[in-house]
Amino acid sequence: TQLLEQSPQFLSIQEGENLTVYCNSSSVFSSLQWYRQEPGEGPVLLVTVVTGGEVKKLKRLTFQFGDARKDSSLHITAAQTGDTGLYLCAEHGSGNTGKLIFGQGTTLQVKP
């Protein structure tokens, strides 16, 4: 079973700072998704990356897929308190079954 490792586990920063969180695997990803979960809510899909080396931007969020498709990063520029939440990466299990394998997540707290 492929394991996804996310780092750091916890991150507490001040509003306005930049940050990067990581998602790594020992195996090649077929595709990778990033979700954000706010307190008391279910995870919400932010982005899907498919091609090695791909970079996608969503406002202040920049997602990068490693060239070898074994790692991904999420960079947030000028963090805001609304960015607070749990960031999860997820990868499809083998066999294109629709099943996702989730990492343990990075809990981000942005303080005013």
Place this chain on the structure above:
Amino acid sequence: DAGVIQSPRHEVTEMGQEVTLRCKPISGHDYLFWYRQTMMRGLELLIYFNNNVPIDDSGMPEDRFSAKMPNASFSTLKIQPSEPRDSAVYFCASSLYEGGSYEQYFGPGTRLTVT
């Protein structure tokens, strides 16, 4: 679309009681997933269905847990008898194959407390 609907949002019950969690997926989605989330174990997949048929229930903790999907618009997760260690947030999600991958849409969750 209303999104994935779960009920109840909160459930408090005593050990030994039966608990039934309900989910209505997004119309047209052909996959439905049940997850459990705790601080210690994170988000765990319990079981998932494709076109109403259970595909993989290897994540179901034990025989006390069962799930059904009688039609494309409804699924239940039942725990009988419930135990305090079942306390967690239970999420239902549905998905559709789009753009080369399956994108899952989660419901708001049911927070279960077993005393």
